[in-house]
Amino acid sequence: MNLNSISNTILDETSSFEQLCNALNAFSLLCSEATGVSPDPSFDAWADDALLDNGVAINPQAAAHCVVDYARSVAFIRGVSAAIDTLKLRFPGSSLEILYAGCGPFATLLLPVLGKFLPGELKLYLLDVHQRSLDSVQRLLTEFGFCAHSVQLIKADASTYLHPGKLHLVIAETMQKSLEQEPQFAVTANLAPQLCPKGVFIPQHIEVSMYMADLDHERRLMDYPRLENDSQEGGRAGSGQRRYRLGTVCSLSPEHAFDQLQRARENSTEVVPALEPTIVEITSIADISRFDAVLFTRICVFEHYRLKDYESQITLPSKCFELSDLVGGERFRVTYQLGSYPRFNFERLPKA
Ligand SMILES: C[S@@+](CC[C@H](N)C(=O)[O-])C[C@H]1O[C@@H](n2cnc3c(N)ncnc32)[C@H](O)[C@@H]1O
Structure with missing residues (x-):
């Protein structure tokens, strides 16, 4: 070729x-x-x-x-x-x-x-x-x-x-x-x-959103797509998927990135600058032990050329290992840290 x-x-x-x-x-x-x-x-x-x-x-x-x-x-x-x-x-x-x-x-x-x-x-x-x-x-x-x-x-x-x-x-x-x-x-x-x-x-545009997701179930759906018609309870993010959306934790667009970075540099008390945090609350559900906190990345490359969940290495789900054993009602401050190793940080907030 x-x-x-x-x-x-x-x-x-x-x-x-x-x-x-x-x-x-x-x-x-x-x-x-x-x-x-x-x-x-x-x-x-x-x-x-x-x-x-x-x-x-x-x-x-x-x-x-x-x-x-x-x-x-x-x-x-x-x-x-x-x-x-x-x-x-x-x-x-x-x-x-x-x-x-x-x-x-x-x-x-x-x-x-x-x-x-x-x-x-x-x-x-x-x-x-x-x-x-x-x-x-x-x-x-x-x-x-x-x-x-x-x-x-x-x-x-x-x-x-x-x-x-x-x-x-x-x-x-x-x-x-x-x-x-x-x-x-x-x-x-x-x-x-x-x-x-x-x-x-x-x-x-790139958006990173946090969900509670049952990744084992999602993997099974991909292995056996016919299961997609399973009836599931509410809070789903897509056909057959059981997800609970917690919030957008980073939205990166060329129009706003410079201002966001400037604000992060001006406002951060830490040595490493960080974007403004998002507060998320874990949803209370009966079978919570099956769920993980997971980050999903979606990319708009140009107009209708987009990359959705699981389509590529850069849109695979990313489990938040720091948040194991989820408890309904708990709240976390989620911060995207810049600097030499960009990443998300999670801080459990005291009960209100
Ligand atoms: C994920 S690879 C992508 C390579 C290629 N563009 C592609 O899409 O297949 C990222 C590339 O960007 C380069 N890169 C990453 N950060 C950079 C920076 N701050 N300045 C210059 N090059 C950088 C790396 O050296 C690497 O070649």
Whole structure:
């Protein structure tokens, strides 16, 4: 499979999931053969990760492995392609200034569709903190014949980088589920204000919400979808799912991220800044022992390109282990902590 047919398969909305997986596997293979970067999940290896002030930048092999988070890659690649089409209409005749922050070694969210656009239509800035990733991308641009495109490779920290001029499009996927560990929040807060009016930031919105959920039951539903018609009691979040919504604990949008981060820096009494907290109350239910407090992450990549619960690694549920043995009526202060290891903190509040 060459890059052109990979691109066509990914953008074709009628492609089956199997065809999409095959196309992304082919892309990953082409890239690793050309660059020598081997995708590796590196789940328990911190080696080569960059521990930055605003979060962890995963190493090039782990970043390459993100390609096979299939639904994620497809939603983002289609979203990026659609966003560029939209921006071409919004800014006719302009060469679009595009910053791809955290491009990794394969520039996965853009490279598969770059061939759709003429060299003069785009000015690309591909940024990563890992030089090895930038070297790899340089090699791929040559390998795939994109030498005529205007591309600048930038080694920098995306959470502090200042671009010399306004951007039409920023692409940044520097996140894990429940916005833990990686610097998506700080990157968005820094880069979104550098867009021109009517510019686009991808992803357009990320929301983390807290629920009481029976994850064993949900897993069984996924194994045996026919059970979805089971009749269940109230408080459900979806067909067949037994969930009780406790609240939105973080809403990240390019329009508000900078102000939220500023407020966090000004108001936090702690050394590490934190967003304004949310108070949640555990719902009293009869079979509470079956439920966990769980964070769910939903992503709007661009317009209708979205990632829902369980669809990708970055929208998997994340159990709040600190809140085991839930007790109805208990209240918690939930705070998203920024700094070098972004994460949620939970503090039990005294009974009213
Ligand atoms: C989750 S990977 C995604 C790679 C690729 N964009 C993709 O979507 O497949 C995140 C990438 O962002 C880079 N990154 C994370 N934080 C960064 C930061 N603050 N500045 C620059 N690069 C960063 C990492 O080095 C890594 O290459």
